[in-house]
Amino acid sequence: MTEVGARGTSPELPATGQQVVKVIGNLCFSIFVVSVLVFSVIAATYQPPDPWFQTSKAITKSLSATLPNSTFATDDSLLPTGEDLVASPPSAANSGAALIYNNSFPTSSACDPNAPLNCSNPAVLAAIQRFNSKIFRKSIIFISYDTPVNGSNPDECDAAWRFRNRLEKSWRRYRDYRRFRLAPAENCTFEVVRAGKFRSGTNAARRPRRATSPPAVQIPDLDINDTIPTVGSESEFRKGRYLYYTRGGDYCKSMNHYLWSFLCGLGEAKFLNRTFVMDLSVCLAGSYTSTGENEDGKDFRFYFDFEHLKESASVVEEGDFLRDWRKWDRSSGKGQKSNGRISVRKVPTYKLTPMQLKKDKSTIVWRQFEGAEPENYWYRVCEGRASKYIQRPWHAIWKSKRLMNIVSEIAGKMDWDYDALHVVRGEKARNKELWPNLDGDTSPESLVEKVTKLVRSWRNLYIATNEPFYNYFDKLRSYYNVHLLEDYNEMWSNKSEWYNETMILNGGRPVQFDGYMRVAVDTEVLYRAKLQVETFNNLTRDCKDGINTC
Ligand SMILES: *[C@@H]1O[C@H](CO)[C@@H](O)[C@H](O)[C@H]1NC(C)=O
Ligand SMILES: *[C@@H]1O[C@H](CO)[C@@H](O)[C@H](O)[C@H]1NC(C)=O
Ligand SMILES: *[C@@H]1O[C@H](CO)[C@@H](O)[C@H](O)[C@H]1NC(C)=O
Ligand SMILES: *[C@@H]1O[C@H](CO)[C@@H](O)[C@H](O)[C@H]1NC(C)=O
Ligand SMILES: *[C@@H]1O[C@H](CO)[C@@H](O)[C@H](O)[C@H]1NC(C)=O
Ligand SMILES: *[C@@H]1O[C@H](CO)[C@@H](O)[C@H](O)[C@H]1NC(C)=O
Ligand SMILES: *[C@@H]1O[C@H](CO)[C@@H](O)[C@H](O)[C@H]1NC(C)=O
Ligand SMILES: *[C@@H]1O[C@H](CO)[C@@H](O)[C@H](O)[C@H]1NC(C)=O
Ligand SMILES: *[C@@H]1O[C@H](CO)[C@@H](O)[C@H](O)[C@H]1NC(C)=O
Ligand SMILES: *[C@@H]1O[C@H](CO)[C@@H](O)[C@H](O)[C@H]1NC(C)=O
Numbered sequence: 001m002t003e004v005g006a007r008g009t010s011p012e013l014p015a016t017g018q019q020v021v022k023v024i025g026n027l028c029f030s031i032f033v034v035s036v037l038v039f040s041v042i043a044a045t046y047q048p049p050d051p052w053f054q055t056s057k058a059i060t061k062s063l064s065a066t067l068p069n070s071t072f073a074t075d076d077s078l079l080p081t082g083e084d085l086v087a088s089p090p091s092a093a094n095s096g097a098a099l100i101y102n103n104s105f106p107t108s109s110a111c112d113p114n115a116p117l118n119c120s121n122p123a124v125l126a127a128i129q130r131f132n133s134k135i136f137r138k139s140i141i142f143i144s145y146d147t148p149v150n151g152s153n154p155d156e157c158d159a160a161w162r163f164r165n166r167l168e169k170s171w172r173r174y175r176d177y178r179r180f181r182l183a184p185a186e187n188c189t190f191e192v193v194r195a196g197k198f199r200s201g202t203n204a205a206r207r208p209r210r211a212t213s214p215p216a217v218q219i220p221d222l223d224i225n226d227t228i229p230t231v232g233s234e235s236e237f238r239k240g241r242y243l244y245y246t247r248g249g250d251y252c253k254s255m256n257h258y259l260w261s262f263l264c265g266l267g268e269a270k271f272l273n274r275t276f277v278m279d280l281s282v283c284l285a286g287s288y289t290s291t292g293e294n295e296d297g298k299d300f301r302f303y304f305d306f307e308h309l310k311e312s313a314s315v316v317e318e319g320d321f322l323r324d325w326r327k328w329d330r331s332s333g334k335g336q337k338s339n340g341r342i343s344v345r346k347v348p349t350y351k352l353t354p355m356q357l358k359k360d361k362s363t364i365v366w367r368q369f370e371g372a373e374p375e376n377y378w379y380r381v382c383e384g385r386a387s388k389y390i391q392r393p394w395h396a397i398w399k400s401k402r403l404m405n406i407v408s409e410i411a412g413k414m415d416w417d418y419d420a421l422h423v424v425r426g427e428k429a430r431n432k433e434l435w436p437n438l439d440g441d442t443s444p445e446s447l448v449e450k451v452t453k454l455v456r457s458w459r460n461l462y463i464a465t466n467e468p469f470y471n472y473f474d475k476l477r478s479y480y481n482v483h484l485l486e487d488y489n490e491m492w493s494n495k496s497e498w499y500n501e502t503m504i505l506n507g508g509r510p511v512q513f514d515g516y517m518r519v520a521v522d523t524e525v526l527y528r529a530k531l532q533v534e535t536f537n538n539l540t541r542d543c544k545d546g547i548n549t550c
Contacts, residue, residue, distance in 0.1 A: 158201030288515030418460035420529030434546030
């Protein structure tokens with residue numbers, strides 16, 4: 001039996017009723033915790049929704065404290081995006097997840113218990129479905145199954161399916177394939193006697209190719225389609241209405257600052273009923289890079305789900321847009337049949353409000369962001385009175401599916417049965433003025449003392465943290481199966497699917513798994529845990545945003 005388990009996880013799946021009951025109990029509790037969290041987020045983020053997990057008062061306070069300084073000092077290691085802010089997960093019924101097990105099969109040779117196991121026999125799939133739904137029903141929504149294929153032994157079959165974690169609020173589907181050992185049972189049925197770990201069923205790994213997909217392009221996750229939409233013809237271009245923002249002072253600022261600004265632009269475009277011209281090139285701030293220097297030329301699609309953005313907002317890519325504009329704007333000067341110039345309204349300053357531009361009929365509204373920082377920040381457009389008219393479309397921003405595949409794989413390797421601990425250290429632990437107790441409260445000794453009171457011993461414990469020293473949590477290893485992001489680094493190594501996929505986006509050059517990606521994956525693994533222990537509230541009485549802010 002192939003074991004693809006992660007370090008320290010139990011080799012067998014829990015199968016007895018007792019364990020299932022325990023699992024259910026845990027899950028009910030975690031669902032309760034999550035629903036309380038979600039409820040408070042929704043309550044707190046009354047228009048426009050906001051990415052920070054805080055009360056509305058604290059949001060207003062911290063934003064008004066930091067925004068005039070334009071520092072985004074509230075930048076945290078936790079970065080929720082649109083899919084984390086959805087009120088309730090999509091229901092299983094709408095997702096085609098209602099699989100009905102059909103246990104009545106026509107009696108045939110399949111009933112001969114001595115006949116060789118035929119993995120295509122529907123009774124095999126039915127047995128696997130029954131088994132899966134018994135074990136994972138509380139963590140996973142099964143969406144569809146492929147027909148099982150032969151495993152490595154005559155009594156084994158490999159089965160693949162699509163699923164969604166119950167704690168995932170987006171519609172995205174993930175894939176798993178496992179190896180099952182089966183035995184004939186009564187009435188022409190089978191039963192699973194042993195099941196492999198996450199993605200152990202390697203013979204079923206290859207998804208059935210869609211007939212339409214061109215065989216030349218090897219894109220491992222066929223669900224992802226983040227091709228860049230193009231405008232098409234000149235007449236279509238002229239019919240369109242665009243909002244174009246010149247790169248402002250936001251470039252190379254923190255990712256939260258970037259999103260705050262980008263979503264302001266997207267919100268204005270929505271308000272003006274225009275297509276937003278977007279620059280897919282992102283500059284990653286030095287705080288997230290290995291060199292500590294800002295790194296230019298990152299692709300938006302490394303971090304965020306461009307496919308979802310395309311579906312939720314009207315956008316075109318800047319490079320294509322500028323090329324088309326230049327090409328079709330020239331027609332008037334020459335003798336040929338001319339459609340006239342493309343009308344442009346240039347807006348040099350953010351002080352001209354979106355409301356004043358609402359009536360403008362120009363093809364292009366071009367905000368130019370002249371002036372020095374912080375006058376040239378995009379988000380200034382949405383300040384003041386404009387904030388009453390413009391809503392930032394947070395729902396349009398999801399994390400990249402390629403990163404979420406890694407999240408799903410990490411959680412899957414722990415069979416979705418883990419608790420998580422969030423340990424914030426870094427800058428905050430060093431700043432004794434604003435966080436006087438944080439360093440002490442997150443010391444190895446103190447962690448052992450506190451966490452053992454909150455989490456049952458020998459659980460899988462995933463630690464999401466910005467503490468760079470790998471062995472910092474070693475004391476907890478005497479009580480828990482500790483998992484750290486670094487334990488899963490093969491998932492972004494040069495042998496990984498992620499590496500291959502991002503390289504395609506990057507014109508064939510390898511992409512580094514950078515600090516922001518780490519944070520995104522760490523955060524999402526944390527969110528999927530059954531029990532979450534937070535730094536602020538659970539480990540320390542210091543406030544998240546510094547002394548006297550809570
Ligand atoms: C903002 O600037 C003011 C004055 O320069 C300073 O007192 C305050 O601490 C700053 N706030 C933040 C959050 O940096
Ligand atoms: C189950 O399978 C049998 C035989 O293949 C078929 O006649 C029956 O309609 C199926 N029932 C359901 C609920 O799909
Ligand atoms: C296995 O079962 C499938 C479906 O019942 C059938 O089409 C196929 O011929 C069987 N193969 C063998 C080798 O018996
Ligand atoms: C699966 O195994 C059976 C017998 O173990 C064999 O007859 C069949 O050809 C195998 N099918 C494939 C696709 O390898
Ligand atoms: C097998 O079928 C018989 C008659 O149809 C039924 O009484 C019995 O309960 C079935 N056994 C199982 C395990 O389903
Ligand atoms: C990807 O999406 C674009 C629209 O954004 C569509 O035109 C294209 O056909 C899609 N490609 C695939 C392979 O589905
Ligand atoms: C938005 O623009 C589209 C075409 O660009 C037009 O069909 C639609 O009526 C406009 N909606 C509003 C509310 O102005
Ligand atoms: C992958 O990385 C390893 C270690 O960094 C290196 O030895 C190996 O040559 C790399 N392989 C490829 C295909 O880049
Ligand atoms: C990545 O691409 C290389 C070369 O195209 C291929 O040999 C390798 O199997 C791919 N790895 C994965 C995990 O898809
Ligand atoms: C963490 O603290 C919050 C707020 O005090 C509390 O609701 C939650 O139950 C605590 N979590 C654990 C695991 O004790």
